[in-house]
Amino acid sequence: MPTSTSFHFPKQLTSLSGGWRTYFLAALRMTDQPTVKLYRGFGTATQITVQGHVLRRSPLPQQHYQQRFWTNMIDMIRLFLVRPMAHVEVRLQGTTICAKTDIDGFFRFDWSPDTPLPSGWHPIQVELVSGSADKQSTPVGVSDVYVPHQTQYGFISDIDDTFLVSHSGTKLKRLRVLLFQNAHARKPFEGVVVHYQALSLTGTTPNEPNPFFYVSSSEWNLYDYLSAFLHKHNLPAGVLMLSQLKQFSQLRQTGQDKHLTKLDRIARILSACPDHQFILLGDDTQADPHIYATVVKHHAAQIRCVYLRQLGSVKKPDVIATVAAIEAAGIPCCYFKHSAEAMQYSARIKLI
Known part of the structure; x- marks a missing residue:
């Protein structure tokens, strides 16, 4: 610190x-x-x-x-x-x-x-x-x-603790990682890059990849930092939609608020790509389960599947209930611990 x-x-x-x-x-x-x-x-x-x-x-x-x-x-x-x-x-x-x-x-x-x-x-x-x-x-x-190319699918992914190890559930750990590790030193979760690369090409070709949008509660201050991470690890090229700019005095609160504005950003993406079926990717440490359930409630016709990464040692009861609600709406939902599980699920529902 x-x-x-x-x-x-x-x-x-x-x-x-x-x-x-x-x-x-x-x-x-x-x-x-x-x-x-x-x-x-x-x-x-x-x-x-x-x-x-x-x-x-x-x-x-x-x-x-x-x-x-x-x-x-x-x-x-x-x-x-x-x-x-x-x-x-x-x-x-x-x-x-x-x-x-x-x-x-x-x-x-x-x-x-x-x-x-x-x-x-x-x-x-x-x-x-x-x-x-x-x-x-x-x-x-x-x-x-x-x-975006006229492909069947589009992807909306959170960043912190969805594919970038960030410790968002613990404010001090997140701040320590941000301060002491540069964009090239940060690590993605094991297997996540291969999964994202496969998803970007599902049903299409490298010349016309599926569109990726990275929607995060991280601030616009981190735009270049996150862009460098995406490029370093060959994650699919995409559009970043970040949160309100912060000043130095607010550094300790980085990534800790403005979660609900993600709904507005996701809605703009869905509106801009009405012919795409979207896959939502997030994690269980912050507001993603609730936000994605709300997206499914209002835009079910445009949502193909939801993925939620489990960060703790056990699955959270409230997230399990949210997953059940998403599935009850007819949308497949994968609550997984390791990216290998997510890839197996993608293969099972014919996304890769």
Whole structure:
């Protein structure tokens, strides 16, 4: 865990000015220049959701991963030293589509392309059009938008303790893992990568994989961190839908709230992909069983199956009851301890 001195660090940073401030930010590999942080978007050929943040202070991209205690801790802390820019305007380059950021610097808008987009990934750029003091250089965010292929299935997966070992049920353990292990040092559960890779290709081909959406209570601060983990372990490329940005003072509460907003994010995905049958993947440590049961209740026609990973030594009675309710609605549900069990279940119901 960080020391008490570490938790006073943002006050020290705030009190710095001039050259010392610039030097200190450079040492931390941070910038106080306005930055447009653009995330992967998604939608249909004719309607795309674009979202991101505008930040007045943000970390520079991580280039190296070193297994050093203090280096990893500082790299994580700087993700929570961000400062958002509220009520500034951004524009999708090449269009007149604009949006304003909220109090957290977050923006989201819908884009209807002049020409329908084919399935796959497409580059986009969003620029800051108000709020930048530097008129010579316009901050621009670069990312992609995803139009799912016309496959039968789609997948919505939680992250922490669903495929990434995170100890979410214990706040101090989760914080310790976050602070002291970088994205390349973190581990997936045994067998989960093989299972996800198989699911991504069920009923289709590598050129047209099933869409994956990663919906988590982890904050947008961790977007690059989680993206690096997905890439490192060759998990299916997909769209991350994370939770509200947090400040440094809230680091100890990372991943511990905003669970119910997952319902809204899942509903947007289902609405954007009405022709796909979705498989929901989660675990039994937080709110996933209840959330997925609610999704099944309201969207049963679009749900093919539910998977819930068991984290403790025994199955939880309340989760067993939730599984029974899901199955009573006619939706298969697998409550499993090891990924090998989940793969066997997938084969049994002909998902792989």
